[in-house]
Structure formats: C-alpha cells, structure tokens
Amino acid sequence: MKRLLAFILIITVMASLSTAFADTPGGQDDPLISLSFLPDYISNVLNKAENIIAESLGKLKDTMTRRLAQIEINSPSGDDFARNYRTIYLDRGGTVTVKTGGSVYLLSGTARITDLSGTVINVTDGTVVGKGQRLSANNRYFAAERTAAMITVFSDNAILSVSGGYSTAKSGEIPAAANFNDIDSHWAMDYILYLALNGYVNGMGEQIFEPNYKMSRAMFVTVLGRIYGINTESHTSTPFTDVRINEWYGPYVSWAAQNGIVNGFGDGTFLPNQEITREQMSLVIMRFADFQGLSLPETASNTAFSDDWQISSWARSAVYRSQRTGLLKGRDTGEFDPKGTATRAEVCTMLYRFINASINT
Numbered sequence: 001m002k003r004l005l006a007f008i009l010i011i012t013v014m015a016s017l018s019t020a021f022a023d024t025p026g027g028q029d030d031p032l033i034s035l036s037f038l039p040d041y042i043s044n045v046l047n048k049a050e051n052i053i054a055e056s057l058g059k060l061k062d063t064m065t066r067r068l069a070q071i072e073i074n075s076p077s078g079d080d081f082a083r084n085y086r087t088i089y090l091d092r093g094g095t096v097t098v099k100t101g102g103s104v105y106l107l108s109g110t111a112r113i114t115d116l117s118g119t120v121i122n123v124t125d126g127t128v129v130g131k132g133q134r135l136s137a138n139n140r141y142f143a144a145e146r147t148a149a150m151i152t153v154f155s156d157n158a159i160l161s162v163s164g165g166y167s168t169a170k171s172g173e174i175p176a177a178a179n180f181n182d183i184d185s186h187w188a189m190d191y192i193l194y195l196a197l198n199g200y201v202n203g204m205g206e207q208i209f210e211p212n213y214k215m216s217r218a219m220f221v222t223v224l225g226r227i228y229g230i231n232t233e234s235h236t237s238t239p240f241t242d243v244r245i246n247e248w249y250g251p252y253v254s255w256a257a258q259n260g261i262v263n264g265f266g267d268g269t270f271l272p273n274q275e276i277t278r279e280q281m282s283l284v285i286m287r288f289a290d291f292q293g294l295s296l297p298e299t300a301s302n303t304a305f306s307d308d309w310q311i312s313s314w315a316r317s318a319v320y321r322s323q324r325t326g327l328l329k330g331r332d333t334g335e336f337d338p339k340g341t342a343t344r345a346e347v348c349t350m351l352y353r354f355i356n357a358s359i360n361t
Contacts, residue, residue, distance in 0.1 A: 079099070079166060079167045080165070080166055081164070082166070083163070085162065086161065086162055086163070087107070088160050090158050090159075090160065090168065092153055092154065092156050093153065093171050093172035094168070094169055094170050094171045095114070095152050095172060097115075097167045098148075098162060098165070098166045099143055099147065099165045100118070100143055100145055100146060100147050101164045102142075103140055103142050104161070104162050105162075106158065106159075108137070108159045109160075110134065110155040110158065111134070111155075111158050111160065112132060113129065113132065113135070114131070114150050114152040114175050115150035118149070119144040120141055120143055120149050121144055122140070123139075127359075128359050130359060131197055131198050132193060132194035132196070133194060134190055134193075134194075143164070152175070175197060177202075179207055180208065180209040183209050186211050188348055188349050191345070194352050196209070200223050201223055201344070210344060211343065211344055212344070213343065216274065217273075217274050218252075218272035220276045220281065221256045221261070221262060222252040223347070224252070224256065224261065224284070224285075225252035225255050228288075228292070230255045235250070235254035238250060238257065239254075239264070239268075240264050241269055242269045242270055242271065242272065253272065257270075259291050260287060260291065261291055275341040275342075277342075278319075278336065278338055278339075278342055279315035279319055279336075280315070281342055281347070281350070282321075282327075285322060285328075286318040289358075292358075294358055298325055299324070299325065300325075301324070305334065305335055307337065307338070310338050312338065315338065319338065323336075325357065327353050327354055327357075328350055
C-alpha cells in the first residue's frame with residue numbers, strides 16, 4: 001500500500017514536470033539531457049516517499065493508540081461485564097438480565113423475555129421483539145437505548161452467550177403468570193405464554209389455562225382492552241341492557257362500544273357470555289386495528305373460502321381482510337367456518353399475530 005501511494009505521488013510529480021521540460025532549455029528537445037537518469041531518480045524518490053508515508057502512518061497509529069488507552073469501559077455497578085461474548089449456563093427458571101448495549105445469543109434450550117423496559121431488537125432479522133417473546137436459537141438480541149431486559153429459561157437448562165453489562169441467576173421460578181401445567185406441548189403454547197406474560201390473558205384457576213375452552217364475547221373484548229391499556233376507572237356506564245359496569249368485563253365493553261369496536265345487537269343487548277364466532281371476531285379485530293390507525297401488511301392473496309355463502313354480509317369485508325393480513329386462516333378443508341366458535345388458544349394465536357404485525361408495521 002505504501003509503495004502504491006508513493007508511485008502515485010511520483011506519477012503526479014512527473015506529469016507536472018513534463019510541461020516545464022518541454023518549454024525550457026534542456027527540455028525534451030535538448031540533446032544535452034539524457035533520460036538514462038530516470039530509473040535511479042524514480043527509485044530514490046519512491047524510497048523517500050515510502051519513508052514519509054511510513055512516518056505519517058506511524059504517528060497516526062501512535063495517536064490512535066494513546067486515544068484508545070484513554071477510553072476506559074467500566075462494568076456497570078453490581079453487574080458482570082463482557083467485552084466479548086461470554087457463555088453462561090442456566091437451569092429452569094434461571095435468568096440473565098442485559099442492559100443498554102448488551103447482546104444475547106441463545107445457543108440451546110428455551111428462553112423468553114419475561115420482563116422488559118425499553119426496546120429489544122433481533123439484529124439477525126431486524127425485528128423488534130416484545131415481552132413474552134421466545135428467543136430463536138442463534139439469533140442475536142440487542143438491548144437498545146435505555147433498556148433492561150430479563151430473559152428467563154423455560155427448559156430444564158439452557159446455554160446463552162452474552163456481551164455487555166449483565167446479571168444472572170443460576171435458577172429460579174417460572175413467573176406465575178406463565179406457569180400453566182396444561183399447555184405443555186400444546187400447538188399454541190408460544191402464543192398463550194406471550195399474552196399471559198404481558199398480562200393480556202389470565203388462567204382459569206391455579207396453574208390452569210384451559211386452552212380449548214371457548215372464548216366468550218366478554219372475554220374477547222376484555223383482552224383487546226388490556227392490549228390497548230385502557231383506564232377502567234374512566235368508564236362508568238355501558239350502553240347495553242345486559243352489561244353492568246361493575247362486572248369484570250363491564251369497563252372493557254363500555255370502552256369498545258364508545259369507540260365503535262363493538263355495536264351489540266338490535267335489541268340493545270351485547271350478550272357478553274355468548275361464545276364469539278369467527279366472523280364476529282374478524283369484524284371486531286379489524287375495527288380495533290382501524291381504531292388504532294394501524295395499516296396491517298397484507299401478506300396473503302384474497303382466496304374465496306368454500307363456504308363463502310355462509311359468511312354474513314356485515315362481516316364479509318372484515319373476514320377477507322383478516323385472511324389477507326394472515327390474522328385468521330381457513331380450516332384445512334378450505335372453509336372459513338364463519339359461525340364456528342374460537343377457543344382460547346385460537347384467540348391467543350390470532351392476537352399474537354396481530355400484536356407482532358403491529359409492532360413491526
């Protein structure tokens with residue numbers, strides 16, 4: 001590199017001198033001048049140029065070395081610190097907490113973000129991840145500005161690699177909100193735990209979630225209100241004759257009606273305990289998206305369901321919009337089953353997709 005820089009310097013100098021030689025005595029037409037001196041001349045200049053460049057680079061290196069020596073990276077008080085990645089081994093319930101600038105790789109096992117203030121980014125695929133999300137193996141998770149993220153191991157053991165400031169606990173208890181004993185190996189386990197850890201859904205009893213229990217209209221609207229984070233104390237009445245405000249779902253139904261997310265029935269009732277149908281769910285979730293001003297990406301084509309004729313006219317647009325956004329899918333037989341009901345597991349799955357699409361929109 002140094003010799004290349006020197007050669008370029010020589011070419012530049014020679015080019016600038018050529019005009020002068022041509023216009024003065026002893027120039028290119030002067031027989032008293034011989035070009036035989038040029039090889040030695042160029043070699044000498046190259047050597048001098050190399051020495052000058054080496055001296056300059058040496059000074060620059062010395063300057064940068066001194067500056068780097070002045071920068072001291074200190075470990076956060078009370079935490080461990082790793083400039084490069086450090087491997088840690090944790091058992092079930094064990095935790096690692098990383099702070100701003102820290103990174104985590106999951107090498108083996110299952111782990112989730114169980115507490116979060118700030119933002120965590122999956123650097124591997126460029127998405128923002130939230131509390132309750134399961135870490136994917138061999139993906140890098142970065143704690144952004146003003147962030148603290150606790151990651152808990154859910155498998156019997158796990159191996160993680162961390163950098164930056166961090167603190168750990170070798171083992172511990174799984175958070176009570178996600179310690180259900182009836183969802184192990186359930187196809188919707190990831191979605192259920194995501195919503196449970198965020199406080200959007202609760203169990204049906206001690207360590208029981210009941211994933212196959214049917215979702216009522218009151219339950220569904222309540223979950224939406226929790227996701228939005230409404231202030232229940234600001235709702236003191238409802239427009240429906242069969243919904244009392246002091247019921248656990250009363251303020252949520254009031255909020256949803258006030259914002260056009262639900263309308264109820266023509267006789268002034270809401271039927272809170274009635275199981276919500278798939279077409280009703282499509283309509284309500286699309287109204288919820290519109291209420292928030294969300295433009296959800298449409299990732300699937302509009303394909304007519306084989307039981308299209310059974311879809312109510314008031315729900316048709318919402319059903320196909322929910323299909324295009326990937327929130328609700330048809331049955332394996334090609335039907336949508338609009339009058340069919342949804343289980344708690346199915347609702348958790350749809351709401352997980354909705355929240356994930358909202359975060360990364």
